[in-house]
Amino acid sequence: MQPSEDEDSMPRNNEEFKTKKDRYKVLALLGKGGYGAVYSVLRLSDMEKFAIKCENAAACRKALYMDCNVLKGAAKIQSRHFCTVIDQAAVKNRFNFIVMKLIGKNLWDLRMDTAECRFTKGTSLKAASQCLISIEELHRFGFLHRDIKPGNFAVGRKESNEHHTIFMLDFGLCREFVKRGEGRLRTQRAKSQFRGTTRYAPINSMLEIDTGRKDDIESWLYMVAEWTSGGLPWRKFKATEREKVLKYKKDVRTDKEIMADLFYNCPLKEFERILKYVDELDFYSEPDYKFVYCCLQHAAAASKIKDTDPLDWDPNVPYMGPIETIGDGKVIELDVDQGMSTEVSFNKTGRDRETADATKRVEIKKK
Ligand SMILES: Nc1ncnc2c1ncn2[C@@H]1O[C@H](COP(=O)(O)OP(=O)(O)OP(=O)(O)O)[C@@H](O)[C@H]1O
Numbered sequence: 031m032q033p034s035e036d037e038d039s040m041p042r043n044n045e046e047f048k049t050k051k052d053r054y055k056v057l058a059l060l061g062k063g064g065y066g067a068v069y070s071v072l073r074l075s076d077m078e079k080f081a082i083k084c085e086n087a088a089a090c091r092k093a094l095y096m097d098c099n100v101l102k103g104a105a106k107i108q109s110r111h112f113c114t115v116i117d118q119a120a121v122k123n124r125f126n127f128i129v130m131k132l133i134g135k136n137l138w139d140l141r142m143d144t145a146e147c148r149f150t151k152g153t154s155l156k157a158a159s160q161c162l163i164s165i166e167e168l169h170r171f172g173f174l175h176r177d178i179k180p181g182n183f184a185v186g187r188k189e190s191n192e193h194h195t196i197f198m199l200d201f202g203l204c205r206e207f208v209k210r211g212e213g214r215l216r217t218q219r220a221k222s223q224f225r226g227t228t229r230y231a232p233i234n235s236m237l238e239i240d241t242g243r244k245d246d247i248e249s250w251l252y253m254v255a256e257w258t259s260g261g262l263p264w265r266k267f268k269a270t271e272r273e274k275v276l277k278y279k280k281d282v283r284t285d286k287e288i289m290a291d292l293f294y295n296c297p298l299k300e301f302e303r304i305l306k307y308v309d310e311l312d313f314y315s316e317p318d319y320k321f322v323y324c325c326l327q328h329a330a331a332a333s334k335i336k337d338t339d340p341l342d343w344d345p346n347v348p349y350m351g352p353i354e355t356i357g358d359g360k361v362i363e364l365d366v367d368q369g370m371s372t373e374v375s376f377n378k379t380g381r382d383r384e385t386a387d388a389t390k391r392v393e394i395k396k397k
Contacts, residue, residue, distance in 0.1 A: 034309035039086055039124040040067055041369065046074070048129075049119040054082065061136075063204050064095040066125070070132055080116065081132040084125040093202030098128050100201035101170040107362075110352045111198050117337060126316040132196050134187045138180035140343050141257045146171060147259035148295065149376055152339040155297075155330045156351060157183075158254040159323060160196040165250055166319040166357050168198065169207075169243050176203040177231045178249035180257060185343065194346060194351040208361055216311040218242070228269040229262060232314075243359075244311035247322065257338045283309065297329030316359050321357040 035347065041047070041056045055069040057079070061068045066085040073080055085094040104112030107208020108142055117129035124289075137157060141147055160373060168175055175182075175198070182200045203225050209216050222240040224231070229250045232245035256262045264278040281288045293301045304325050338348040 032151070039088075040084060041069055041082070041125070041127075044301070047071075047119070047121060049117050049129070051117050052080070054080070054117075055084075063200065065089060065091060066240065069131070070221055073129075079132045081113070081130050082127045084127040085124055086125050087120065088196075091202075094126055094128060097335070100168070100173055100204055101128075101130065104167065107167060109167045110195055110354070111160065111167060113197055113199075116135050131197075132187060133199075134193060135184045135343075136184040136199070137257065138182050141180065144342055145376050146260055147340050149257050151258065151295075151297070151333050152335040153342040154254065155326050155333075155335060155340060156158070156256040156339075156349060157196060157257065158250075159356075160351060161250060161253070162247075162319065162326070163354060163356050164196065164198040165246050166359055168204075169246070169280050169317075169359060170357055170361060172206050172208040172210075172361055173201070173204045174207050174241065174243060174364060175201070176205060176225045176235070177230075178246050178253060179227050180253055188344075194341060194349060196351075208363065214373050215314055224272070228267070228275050229256075230262065230273050231275075233276065233279050233321045234357050236272055240313060242311075242313035242315065243317050244313075244315055247304075247310050247317055251301065251308065253298055255292050255301065258296045259292070263288060263291045266293060297332065300309070300325040300329040300332075316361075319359050321355050330376065369383060 043056055043058065047054050047056075047076065057070040057072055058376040059067060059069055060081060066083060067192050068081055068087070070084045071080050071082050071157060072078070083094060083097060087090070098115060098118060101112055101115045105114055105205060113126050113131040113133060115130045116392075120126040120128065131194055133144075159395055161178075164183075165175065177200065179198050182198065183196050184199055186195045204224040207216055208214070213358045221233075221238055224238055226235055226249070228236075230249045232241060232248035252262060256265075263282075264275045267274050267278075278288070282292050283289075289305075291296070304322055307321065308317075340347055340349055341351075352391065
């Protein structure tokens with residue numbers, strides 16, 4: 031029997047699932063996306079809470095397989111900005127799932143919780159720095175995100191004292207940009223179908239040009255400008271009005287007034303510098319993440335923001351986010367295993383299989 035594509039196949043509250051490692055009870059739906067749904071669950075062996083991300087077994091695009099591969103890569107470099115996967119399984123004819131660390135609200139919702147729908151400059155820059163570090167780390171182990179947006183970053187839970195740490199989420203649109211085992215970058219494709227979210231998509235993606243590392247940084251800058259200013263100039267357009275949004279994004283580069291609108295309430299000089307820098311890069315460029323990071327630090331110093339200034343969502347406690355420095359963007363190949371274990375019989379598409387055969391550890395040279 032073919033698995034049903036409808037929502038009935040998804041987990042229900044209080045339903046229990048067994049994997050080889052443990053048993054879990056579903057507590058509540060946390061979020062629903064294009065490719066599945068995320069629920070909080072209770073691990074019955076010790077009553078600890080986790081999140082499960084589920085994907086319908088009938089889904090033709092196996093985004094969960096990519097999620098799992100990326101999160102395992104992140105675990106290898108011991109990043110603090112990615113959830114740990116602790117278990118995985120499939121419920122036959124219903125859904126596949128991974129069990130991971132439970133985290134808190136995403137940055138879209140946190141911005142919406144503020145009085146003016148924007149973060150204070152201190153919070154904006156601290157969140158911007160953590161997100162940039164997570165992007166550099168993702169690139170370091172060979173993946174592009176291709177859907178950088180506030181809903182794909184969330185803070186940890188207060189109960190685990192991680193609510194000052196930002197986690198990157200949702201790797202369903204990720205793509206490896208290195209040729210595994212060959213120690214070189216993949217060649218840019220002549221054309222690439224639009225993926226991602228219109229509002230934050232880089233110009234290249236909207237033009238159906240194959241995207242590289244610098245395009246994730248362009249999206250990051252739109253995201254940061256949005257939460258610092260309170261809204262992007264093209265916010266009134268629908269996701270389907272791609273041409274209008276594209277025109278706006280192009281006009282930002284040539285029209286000072288639109289640029290000022292985009293960077294309203296932002297550290298203008300530094301954000302303009304970042305935009306200009308990103309626009310100078312191409313598909314093969316290794317971005318200078320440290321330069322971008324320094325621009326943020328410079329902006330913070332110029333606005334007299336202190337390292338200990340609290341975050342908007344925890345106003346009475348001095349900032350205690352992770353103390354870390356930004357990497358230099360040198361790509362490494364990880365000795366990752368086969369991603370989702372075969373014992374849970376995931377259907378892998380040809381494209382997904384490409385991600386599963388990582389071998390040696392090499393440094394990828396600049397093209
Ligand atoms: N580990 C987690 N802990 C708590 N909440 C989570 C976790 N992972 C995801 N979420 C919540 O679920 C939402 C959807 O997650 P995610 O983006 O991974 O799913 P998706 O189905 O790929 O979504 P979309 O198609 O909208 O991008 C997130 O915005 C977040 O609020």
